[in-house]
Amino acid sequence: xxxxxxxxxxxxxxxxxxxARDLLTTALNKSPKPPIIVDDIFVTEFNLGSVPPxxxxxxxxxxxxxxxxxIFKMCYSGDAFLTLKTRVQANPLNTYLxxxxxxxxxxxxxxxxxxxxxxxxxxxxxxxxxxxxVVFSKQKGxxxxxxxxxxxxxxxxxxFDSIPFVRDYLQRTIEQKLRDLMMDELPAxxxxxxxxxxxxxxxVKEDEEQSKETVDHTVNPLSTPPLDAVDAEGRxxxxxxxxxxxxxxxxxxxxxxxxxxxxKLSSLTSTQETSSLFTPSIKEVMYRxxxxxxxxxxxTGTPGPATPSLHRxxxxxxxxxxxxxxxxxxxxxxxxxxxxPSMVSLNSATAGLSLGSGRHSxxxxxxKTRVVNLRGKTTSEGGSEAGESSETASxxxxxxxxxxxxxPILEVPEEEMPASSNKVRxxxxxxxxxxxxxxxxxxxxxxxxxPSIEISAPNTTQxxxxxxxxxxxxxxxxxxxxPRAPSEISPSVILEQAWVMKMAGEIARRVYDEKNRNPQxxxxxxxxxxxxxxxxx
Amino acid sequence: xxEFMQYVRxxxxxATGWSEDNSYKDLNVTARELIDFPLPRGIRLSxxxxxxxxxxxxxxxxxxxxxxxxxxxxxxxxxxxxxxxxSDRIPLGALMRSYRGLHQLGSRGGTAWSWETGPQAxxxxxxxxxxxxxxxPNKDKSSLLYGRLYLPQSLLEAMVIKRFSSTLQVQIxxxxxxxxxxxxxxxxxxxxxxxNYGIEGLYSTDxxxxxxxxxYNFGGDASVAALSAQNGPGSxxxxxxxxxxxxxxxxxxxxxxxxxxxxxxxxxxRFATLPTHKGTPLTATLTINPLxxxxxxxxxxxxxxxxxxxxxxxxxxYSYESDWAVGLELWSNRRPAGFLLGAEPSLALESxxxxxxIKKERSFQAKMEWRLDDPEPExxxxxxxxTERKEEYLGVLKARLSSNLNLGLVWEGRAKSxxxxxxxxxxxxxxxxxxxxxxxxVQYSS
Numbered sequence: 001x002x003x004x005x006x007x008x009x010x011x012x013x014x015x016x017x018x019x020a021r022d023l024l025t026t027a028l029n030k031s032p033k034p035p036i037i038v039d040d041i042f043v044t045e046f047n048l049g050s051v052p053p054x055x056x057x058x059x060x061x062x063x064x065x066x067x068x069x070x071i072f073k074m075c076y077s078g079d080a081f082l083t084l085k086t087r088v089q090a091n092p093l094n095t096y097l098x099x100x101x102x103x104x105x106x107x108x109x110x111x112x113x114x115x116x117x118x119x120x121x122x123x124x125x126x127x128x129x130x131x132x133x134v135v136f137s138k139q140k141g142x143x144x145x146x147x148x149x150x151x152x153x154x155x156x157x158x159x160f161d162s163i164p165f166v167r168d169y170l171q172r173t174i175e176q177k178l179r180d181l182m183m184d185e186l187p188a189x190x191x192x193x194x195x196x197x198x199x200x201x202x203x204v205k206e207d208e209e210q211s212k213e214t215v216d217h218t219v220n221p222l223s224t225p226p227l228d229a230v231d232a233e234g235r236x237x238x239x240x241x242x243x244x245x246x247x248x249x250x251x252x253x254x255x256x257x258x259x260x261x262x263x264k265l266s267s268l269t270s271t272q273e274t275s276s277l278f279t280p281s282i283k284e285v286m287y288r289x290x291x292x293x294x295x296x297x298x299x300t301g302t303p304g305p306a307t308p309s310l311h312r313x314x315x316x317x318x319x320x321x322x323x324x325x326x327x328x329x330x331x332x333x334x335x336x337x338x339x340x341p342s343m344v345s346l347n348s349a350t351a352g353l354s355l356g357s358g359r360h361s362x363x364x365x366x367x368k369t370r371v372v373n374l375r376g377k378t379t380s381e382g383g384s385e386a387g388e389s390s391e392t393a394s395x396x397x398x399x400x401x402x403x404x405x406x407x408p409i410l411e412v413p414e415e416e417m418p419a420s421s422n423k424v425r426x427x428x429x430x431x432x433x434x435x436x437x438x439x440x441x442x443x444x445x446x447x448x449x450x451p452s453i454e455i456s457a458p459n460t461t462q463x464x465x466x467x468x469x470x471x472x473x474x475x476x477x478x479x480x481x482x483p484r485a486p487s488e489i490s491p492s493v494i495l496e497q498a499w500v501m502k503m504a505g506e507i508a509r510r511v512y513d514e515k516n517r518n519p520q521x522x523x524x525x526x527x528x529x530x531x532x533x534x535x536x537x
Numbered sequence: 538x539x540e541f542m543q544y545v546r547x548x549x550x551x552a553t554g555w556s557e558d559n560s561y562k563d564l565n566v567t568a569r570e571l572i573d574f575p576l577p578r579g580i581r582l583s584x585x586x587x588x589x590x591x592x593x594x595x596x597x598x599x600x601x602x603x604x605x606x607x608x609x610x611x612x613x614x615x616x617x618x619x620x621x622x623x624s625d626r627i628p629l630g631a632l633m634r635s636y637r638g639l640h641q642l643g644s645r646g647g648t649a650w651s652w653e654t655g656p657q658a659x660x661x662x663x664x665x666x667x668x669x670x671x672x673x674p675n676k677d678k679s680s681l682l683y684g685r686l687y688l689p690q691s692l693l694e695a696m697v698i699k700r701f702s703s704t705l706q707v708q709i710x711x712x713x714x715x716x717x718x719x720x721x722x723x724x725x726x727x728x729x730x731x732x733n734y735g736i737e738g739l740y741s742t743d744x745x746x747x748x749x750x751x752x753y754n755f756g757g758d759a760s761v762a763a764l765s766a767q768n769g770p771g772s773x774x775x776x777x778x779x780x781x782x783x784x785x786x787x788x789x790x791x792x793x794x795x796x797x798x799x800x801x802x803x804x805x806x807r808f809a810t811l812p813t814h815k816g817t818p819l820t821a822t823l824t825i826n827p828l829x830x831x832x833x834x835x836x837x838x839x840x841x842x843x844x845x846x847x848x849x850x851x852x853x854x855y856s857y858e859s860d861w862a863v864g865l866e867l868w869s870n871r872r873p874a875g876f877l878l879g880a881e882p883s884l885a886l887e888s889x890x891x892x893x894x895i896k897k898e899r900s901f902q903a904k905m906e907w908r909l910d911d912p913e914p915e916x917x918x919x920x921x922x923x924t925e926r927k928e929e930y931l932g933v934l935k936a937r938l939s940s941n942l943n944l945g946l947v948w949e950g951r952a953k954s955x956x957x958x959x960x961x962x963x964x965x966x967x968x969x970x971x972x973x974x975x976x977x978x979v980q981y982s983s
Contacts, residue, residue: 090829091801091828091829092794092797092799092800092801093792093794093799093800093801096743096744096746096794096797096799100717100722100743101692101694101712101714101717101722103694103696103710103712104694104710104711104712104722104723104724104741104743105724106724106726106739106741106746106748106792107562108562108748108790108792108801108803109561109562109564109565109750109790109803109805109824110790110803110805110824110825110826110831110833111790111791111792111801111802111803111826111828112801113803113826113829113831113833113851113853114829114831115829115830115831115853115855115856116856116858117856
């Protein structure tokens with residue numbers, strides 16, 4: 001799978017730089033400035049350069065026509081530059097006195113007289129390396145969040161380059177300010193820009209609190225073509241081709257979807273808007289609810305210890321991600337795809353899923369995930385004599401209608417299964433994933449040559465503090481409890497997810513400890529774990 | 538308008554005979570006060586009292602959008618018995634007059650504090666409290682304690698002034714507030730004043746700032762000849778020197794922050810006429826900051842007893858930035874809000890002054906002796922007139938205009954026993970909404 005980034009159209013647009021300059025100027029002047037800066041900061045020059053950033057897809061969490069969520073790794077060492085102009089106070093005594101109470105001020109007569117100096121700062125040779133979470137939704141616009149501090153290095157050249165003290169100070173201050181800008185302001189800027197581009201009505205709605213609920217809340221995912229459409233080979237599609245594909249223009253494409261299945265889909269949608277427990281079943285459809293936990297059993301081989309009730313809710317929310325049925329059906333019959341209106345964005349999913357067959361051939365050979373079912377155990381928690389059950393992913397028909405309860409499973413230490421992990425690297429080499437929880441060390445991921453769209457949770461290992469003697473590690477898939485909001489991906493979702501994950505991990509560990517203390521308590525819940533889900537090759 | 542506590546502090550300085558002429562910090566204080574007078578903002582009420590000669594309290598309530606206030610206490614080891622503290626008796630000049638003339642050198646403690654009643658005070662001491670300064674017991678060991686608590690912000694100000702000898706004084710001021718770094722800051726100043734020169738050393742805990750200021754007087758009464766002339770008048774040299782009715786002062790300041798490794802300095806000079814000068818009192822200063830290329834000149838004069846003016850020009854030789862400001866102070870003997878109170882004070886004065894002369898009959902004895910009556914003795918009224926004229930000022934209008942066309946206007950005065958200060962700031966560049974601030978200050982003390 002590949003994305004084509006058109007770096008040049010950004011620069012070709014004449015108004016783009018002007019807009020960007022204005023946005024940057026307002027962003028820089030918004031926060032209260034230190035007393036050394038006595039004037040507004042103006043962005044005089046801004047150029048993105050000709051070298052595009054390197055993007056590496058780490059994970060695609062959600063993919064549909066009208067929304068997208070994924071994690072990227074971005075590296076940038078291009079020739080972009082930015083020139084700022086402002087005026088600074090050159091008298092250190094003047095800045096020293098500002099903000100000090102006048103009562104205990106030494107009250108210098110003229111030693112604190114001001115000397116303002118125009119200052120021009122050029123930021124160049126910007127080196128960025130960041131993990132980016134991109135959440136896009138047609139309704140909510142584009143949200144971009146940096147998981148870590150993106151700024152690696154930066155060259156600050158200014159009017160004061162000849163004075164090393166001032167130069168170092170400026171370098172330090174500007175790096176800090178830029179870090180804040182990247183982490184706090186840039187997501188907001190991008191969000192506003194995306195709102196302007198994709199949903200200007202949203203801004204209107206935000207401005208005037210008119211509750212225009214009638215504005216089509218259930219957006220037909222096929223109604224509007226995507227902006228930067230590429231076909232399966234990654235070529236850009238011209239708008240004419242897109243309009244051919246679009247649902248509105250081509251009447252014959254409408255017939256590709258039968259009215260019946262569309263009705264079923266809409267009823268499925270409407271169930272998510274009520275608290276009804278009834279979920280209509282659709283044939284030949286993989287529900288995310290089924291796919292979710294077992295899929296992750298497949299990928300990580302070890303579902304984490306979890307409280308069943310908690311997991312039930314998550315699987316319920318997982319079930320609300322109904323759009324996944326689209327991608328899966330699409331993946332099942334690829335022959336229809338080129339004529340599908342939703343092809344463009346589905347293609348990426350399809351490509352990944354179809355490539356999954358290669359993985360399975362491999363997985364069938366190599367995969368020997370040794371899992372320990374805790375529920376089978378009664379008293380002895382040594383972990384060495386734990387019942388082991390090797391699960392090979394084989395089923396393609398997922399068990400229906402019942403939310404899956406995941407069960408805490410102990411796993412034999414990782415060294416025993418070096419090749420069993422079927423993590424997917426797009427870039428390839430050993431690299432450490434960003435840990436979703438700061439207190440857990442990310443596991444090293446073994447290299448798998450076959451690319452796949454398999455969305456793997458970060459494999460975080462964790463030592464049990466209470467049982468030091470046990471050689472057993474608990475592996476917790478980090479996103480096993482991530483709530484899937486149906487179409488409400490807002491900027492705060494990511495924060496929420498992180499929090500929920502942290503909380504869920506905490507709860508899971510508590511429950512696990514509790515269970516270790518009296519295993520009888522959990523005895524009656526002994527039911528066989530559901531077979532894991534694997535997409536049909 | 539100065540606050541009551543500052544008035545009491547100045548009275549303490551006057552009572553102990555400490556003059557601030559030799560402080561480099563106050564080199565251009567006259568022009569600064571004429572130009573940079575504070576504009577009242579919002580509504581501020583203060584209630585003050587000099588409860589005992591040693592103890593003063595002041596309560597303040599402000600309303601600038603939010604209501605806050607402050608409580609302050611002051612203790613002086615020197616009894617301030619004769620200081621008029623009642624707001625209907627406080628000399629307005631002590632509270633409001635900006636032009637500060639020099640004190641007579643060598644007359645320390647005697648006729649000091651001309652600020653109190655104006656530039657002529659040096660010649661005719663008015664305030665009894667400071668006429669008998671010499672009689673105050675051990676004024677050289679006097680001390681002053683001052684504390685002020687701003688209530689909602691819980692900001693605490695404290696100040697200790699301690700005199701060690703007639704020439705040495707230590708002043709420690711501290712501010713405690715949560716938002717400050719380290720929770721507060723403290724400044725200690727050691728002041729040494731030898732009459733013809735004064736040195737100050739200071740240390741601030743904020744950034745470890747060390748400072749040194751000094752001022753040296755020469756010319757006029759400070760010259761050696763003049764000093765000797767004071768001892769033995771009549772020498773022809775001193776007569777020659779008498780033509781310069783002014784004093785030159787030159788000084789400098791230096792600061793160094795030990796923690797942030799930064800510093801600053803400036804040098805300055807001043808010429809000011811002496812109180813003995815019969816012409817127009819004037820003060821001119823020049824300060825130069827060679828590090829920052831800043832040149833600052835002020836010129837202020839007391840054109841009439843009721844009119845003082847000041848100009849200030851600033852120029853930066855490095856950045857070519859310039860700035861100017863003018864200030865004006867106009868005293869009036871019209872009663873404030875007289876049209877409201879009904880009575881026209883000038884009428885009352887005139888009626889008192891121009892009472893019709895009574896046509897006297899020639900005395901019987903004179904008639905008998907074929908001569909006219911003896912001329913009546915001259916009324917003593919004319920002698921007392923200057924003092925009366927001093928006190929008849931009832932208000933003052935202060936105005937300033939700066940280079941960015943900001944106009945500040947304050948009217949300060951006394952009505953009944955309340956002291957008012959009403960001011961506004963006007964931005965002449967934006968005439969659409971010119972009033973930038975408006976304020977009223979009411980002060981009552983007993």
